[in-house]
Amino acid sequence: DQQVKQNSPSLSVQEGRISILNCDYTNSMFDYFLWYKKYPAEGPTFLISISSIKDKNEDGRFTVFLNKSAKHLSLHIVPSQPGDSAVYFCAASATGGSYIPTFGRGTSLIVHP
């Protein structure tokens, strides 16, 4: 059973608008969450993370929100740019354990000019 779920396989957004990518998790032991971006023919690259002691982390155009009670996190990209078109993976880990993350299946974001 999936412990990290990204229920939207794809998302299409107009340039300049906000992109919101969602992720849900089921394991209460997860306390550290990461987002990775993947372009075709490249490996995933780390984008932004958040610890469970926070509910928001911001880095430039990217903001991750964490709702622990709902076991839900989201990645906001504002404003979206065509270069943001990629597959985004959500990952969750338990820092009290091995730190090995569990990945979601990814959401393909397309930003139209």
Added chain:
Amino acid sequence: DADVTQTPRNRITKTGKRIMLECSQTKGHDRMYWYRQDPGLGLRLIYYSFDVKDINKGEISDGYSVSRQAQAKFSLSLESAIPNQTALYFCATSDPTSGRYEQYFGPGTRLTVT
């Protein structure tokens, strides 16, 4: 130069053949991982190693084996390749002792088993 490299980048092989995928890193990290990516299935962990003497199975280790030749090198072998092992394979490293928990991925190997 890339911190995590993988060879080959693309490989086509036949069913039953033995194949090795290699990974090297210059980040000085003790932890290394092998993942496979299939369309719609995300990244699934095959094997991981926390140091040269430590090898662990991931969620989908059947049909695979690994070798940690040095801190910088971690190889994945398919002893007898089968078509459902056709996938993208990624090597990754991490160093949680640094206080940073993200993984650093190589560029991937596209493997096709015919």
